[in-house]
Amino acid sequence: MKTIRPIFFALLLSNLLLSCSKDDDTESPTYLVVADLFEDTSIMENSSATEFRINLNEPAQEDGYIILKVTSTKNNGFQTNPPVENGEIELEVLKGSTFSAFDFTPVNNNQIEENSTVTFKLEESSDGILFGSKSSTTIEITDDDSPATASFITSSVSLIENNIEGVEVRIHFSGYQIPEGSLVVEVEGNTNDHFISSYPALDQDQKISIPVPSGTVFTTFQIYPKDNALLENHQNLKLKLVSNSAGVVIGELSEINLVLLDDEIKGKIKSVETITKDGKRDKKTWEYAVDGKVSKVLWENNSTSMAQGTDIYYYSGNGLIESVSAFPGDGEYFIWENGKVVRSEVNSGFAKTAYSIYDYNFSGKIQTKTIFHIQTDGSFKTSGKHEYEYHSDGNLKKESIFKLNSNNILVFESSLSFDTYLDKGNPAPIEIIPTLKVQQLLPLYYTYIKEGVNINHYYINKFNAEGQLFERGSQTETVFYTYY
Numbered sequence: 001m002k003t004i005r006p007i008f009f010a011l012l013l014s015n016l017l018l019s020c021s022k023d024d025d026t027e028s029p030t031y032l033v034v035a036d037l038f039e040d041t042s043i044m045e046n047s048s049a050t051e052f053r054i055n056l057n058e059p060a061q062e063d064g065y066i067i068l069k070v071t072s073t074k075n076n077g078f079q080t081n082p083p084v085e086n087g088e089i090e091l092e093v094l095k096g097s098t099f100s101a102f103d104f105t106p107v108n109n110n111q112i113e114e115n116s117t118v119t120f121k122l123e124e125s126s127d128g129i130l131f132g133s134k135s136s137t138t139i140e141i142t143d144d145d146s147p148a149t150a151s152f153i154t155s156s157v158s159l160i161e162n163n164i165e166g167v168e169v170r171i172h173f174s175g176y177q178i179p180e181g182s183l184v185v186e187v188e189g190n191t192n193d194h195f196i197s198s199y200p201a202l203d204q205d206q207k208i209s210i211p212v213p214s215g216t217v218f219t220t221f222q223i224y225p226k227d228n229a230l231l232e233n234h235q236n237l238k239l240k241l242v243s244n245s246a247g248v249v250i251g252e253l254s255e256i257n258l259v260l261l262d263d264e265i266k267g268k269i270k271s272v273e274t275i276t277k278d279g280k281r282d283k284k285t286w287e288y289a290v291d292g293k294v295s296k297v298l299w300e301n302n303s304t305s306m307a308q309g310t311d312i313y314y315y316s317g318n319g320l321i322e323s324v325s326a327f328p329g330d331g332e333y334f335i336w337e338n339g340k341v342v343r344s345e346v347n348s349g350f351a352k353t354a355y356s357i358y359d360y361n362f363s364g365k366i367q368t369k370t371i372f373h374i375q376t377d378g379s380f381k382t383s384g385k386h387e388y389e390y391h392s393d394g395n396l397k398k399e400s401i402f403k404l405n406s407n408n409i410l411v412f413e414s415s416l417s418f419d420t421y422l423d424k425g426n427p428a429p430i431e432i433i434p435t436l437k438v439q440q441l442l443p444l445y446y447t448y449i450k451e452g453v454n455i456n457h458y459y460i461n462k463f464n465a466e467g468q469l470f471e472r473g474s475q476t477e478t479v480f481y482t483y484y
Helices: 002-025
Strands: 033-036 041-042 050-056 064-072 080-083 088-093 099-106 114-123 129-131 135-142 148-152 158-160 165-172 183-188 196-199 208-210 218-223 235-243 246-251 255-263 269-276 279-290 294-301 308-314 321-325 331-337 340-348 351-360 366-374 378-389 396-404 410-417 423-427 432-433 441-442 445-450 453-458 460-463 469-473 477-483
Touching: 002 114, 114 129, 129 294, 129 351, 129 423, 148 235, 158 196, 158 218, 165 183, 208 218, 351 378, 366 432, 378 410, 423 460
Parallel strands: 033 129, 041 135, 148 246, 158 255
Antiparallel strands: 033 050, 050 099, 064 088, 064 114, 080 099, 114 135, 148 165, 165 218, 183 208, 183 235, 196 218, 235 255, 269 279, 269 477, 279 294, 294 308, 308 321, 321 331, 331 340, 340 351, 351 366, 366 378, 378 396, 396 410, 410 445, 423 441, 445 453, 460 469, 469 477
16 A cells, blocks of 8 residues: 555656646647848839738748838828728738738829838737847838929010900929929019009019919919000010929029000000111101100111211190200200291200291191291391192192202202002101101102102002001112001
8 A cells, every 4th residue: 555655646746747738738839930021122102002021931820910010201101901000000910821911002192202211110919920030121112203394385475554354374384293382473573663463462572472283284373464544665574483392493484574565655656767778777766755745766877977866855734846856955946826836946056046937728737838047147048948738638748848049049959749648557757847747648659859850769568467567668768667
């Protein structure tokens, strides 16, 4: 009995140890698998979904899971499947598989940005999965967008003062779209006096912020004129594109001229230049006051001792021409009676050197102009006479000039006849008295008679798209016209 009892206890202990060993074997796997993340990599922003794997060194012995912690420099710059929830992705590990995977898709937003990074870290796993040496990895999202190029589509635009609808200015984009409100147009020039308003509105720095809707290839803004009843000459302003975003660059056509056409001056004659076959050149350029009247005439002539000068026009309080003067003390002064110029006086150095007397026909048109010049004794003597004839419509028909000969007799010197007129307005008609025109229509030709020789000048006229005469040529000269 003493021998049997120890043997019994030894067998019982052995069975207990064996039982514990079997329990341990059923609760734990036979061996462990090791999980490693993929290598650091980069992906283009416009890439489609890409699969990334967490590799296992051996096939999984049973189903499990792996949790990745996710951090990013731009949280809305990507999507995953399975999705990120609370900064984590939970991945399935299937029995027998050597990897677990997820899909990664960058968000392509067509905006110029810095590259972003997304970091994945092995955070947690089910039993039997250990983490290897590559427990953290990074995906860099490379921005693929190029800056959009903004350019005006024309080098200049014009706007007439009385156009209440204004003018639309268009900006074209090539490349990717830029974020809304990222483009600015600066206006250079005096907008208070001559401009305008705009939509979108100008700010106090004369800048217009232009909204750019997403997905568009162009944008526009509107400019409106400020109309008044004053003649102010045409004005030029400059519109300049300014980049206001990293997503846009300014193209070659970054500036345009905005020409503000004053409706009170538009179409008025600006210059007339005559060039003869033998090289003589005569040019006149007109400038106008705010009330539309001629203020100056600038003249050039290469066949006289004085090559150029400026005649300044002065008016009385009731708007009638009072004098034309090139220098103080020099000029011609006009005396009015009953709405007509009856006399004009020419001064040189503040002294009267000549005067003219005007007579009128029954239609109220000048019929004769008799000229008197000062003599050495201070008296005045007739020196010449001009006689005028008219067509029934009031256009000048003929001007005859008489000069005093050595016998103190007025004799015929020359004449200028206009027998036929075109049904076209004359932009620079003959004026017997400055500003008072004696031609409304354009002569088809004229006949010049001097010393018994008759010369007929026939013109070939050229008109622009607006019907304005811009060139007329004859066998002896060519005349060029420009307009405001």
